Amino acid sequence: LIDDYKPKLVMLGQTAQGVDLAPALAVEKKLPFVADVVGLEVEDGVLKATRQLYSGKVNAQIAFKPADTYLVTIREAAFEAPEPAAAGTIEKLDSPLKEDLDYRKFVEYIEAEVGDVDITQSEILVGIGRGLKEDKNLPIAEELAEVIKADLCGSRAACDAGWLPSDRQVGTSGKTVKPKLYLCMGISGAFQHVAGIKGAKTIVAINKDPNAPIFAEADYAIIDDLHKVVPKLTEKLKELKG
Amino acid sequence: VNAEASQITLEKLYIPVVESKAEIIEGEPEEKAEKLASILVKGGLV
Numbered sequence: 001l002i003d004d005y006k007p008k009l010v011m012l013g014q015t016a017q018g019v020d021l022a023p024a025l026a027v028e029k030k031l032p033f034v035a036d037v038v039g040l041e042v043e044d045g046v047l048k049a050t051r052q053l054y055s056g057k058v059n060a061q062i063a064f065k066p067a068d069t070y071l072v073t074i075r076e077a078a079f080e081a082p083e084p085a086a087a088g089t090i091e092k093l094d095s096p097l098k099e100d101l102d103y104r105k106f107v108e109y110i111e112a113e114v115g116d117v118d119i120t121q122s123e124i125l126v127g128i129g130r131g132l133k134e135d136k137n138l139p140i141a142e143e144l145a146e147v148i149k150a151d152l153c154g155s156r157a158a159c160d161a162g163w164l165p166s167d168r169q170v171g172t173s174g175k176t177v178k179p180k181l182y183l184c185m186g187i188s189g190a191f192q193h194v195a196g197i198k199g200a201k202t203i204v205a206i207n208k209d210p211n212a213p214i215f216a217e218a219d220y221a222i223i224d225d226l227h228k229v230v231p232k233l234t235e236k237l238k239e240l241k242g
Numbered sequence: 243v244n245a246e247a248s249q250i251t252l253e254k255l256y257i258p259v260v261e262s263k264a265e266i267i268e269g270e271p272e273e274k275a276e277k278l279a280s281i282l283v284k285g286g287l288v
Contacts, residue, residue, distance in 0.1 A: 220265050222278060240283045
């Protein structure tokens with residue numbers, strides 16, 4: 001298709017298939033390539049792509065050198081879907097690929113194990129992240145969760161640190177949750193985590209970093225040290241709930 | 243590294259502005275906790 005149509009820009013999803021295909025395609029066709037793009041613009045005739053670094057805390061703007069065709073993979077949900085400016089047509093083409101690829105084949109689906117709590121069904125979730133600092137601070141979150149009858153879950157950092165089992169992990173490499181309340185503490189809000197909480201009805205974020213991306217998703221925000229705020233919050237809730 | 247051969251150039255690094263629609267709860271830690279507890283209980287969230 002690239003040879004025949006010589007498109008200016010080829011966009012693939014930053015999906016398992018896109019991640020698999022795009023780098024090989026870039027090498028094969030000698031295309032300038034930027035992966036996991038969250039923004040695209042043309043400035044003075046130069047195509048520029050934006051991608052996130054350090055879990056969304058830093059953005060990098062990358063300019064392409066002039067070429068006939070550019071290749072990018074696009075992060076899911078990074079762009080709004082506006083009404084199309086021009087009517088396009090759909091042209092159906094037969095795939096030249098044969099089905100008899102013998103170097104890999106689909107074997108089976110394996111359902112993820114469900115632990116003692118299925119957080120995908122929880123009404124209230126307390127989420128913990130790296131900001132909790134160490135597992136000896138876990139009771140801060142556990143006591144709050146007990147008072148508001150919440151289940152505990154965590155970011156990848158919290159689960160990788162062993163503070164919670166992996167079946168409590170929320171995000172693209174964990175579970176997608178949809179509680180009526182998601183109260184998270186010490187979670188910066190990397191896109192991988194945020195992707196798992198889009199279905200939460202109300203999000204409360206407690207984080208001392210005012211630039212934490214989690215605040216873009218939150219309904220209520222406390223910019224402060226969770227170790228100072230959460231124990232007080234637990235006390236106040238105990239009083240109010242009797 | 244042959245920088246000339248690279249097909250892309252890193253133009254700039256910047257800290258993105260977080261656009262938040264959140265209600266920011268202000269005050270000392272205890273005040274913040276009290277205000278949030280009240281919001282959660284009165285809003286029927288807990």
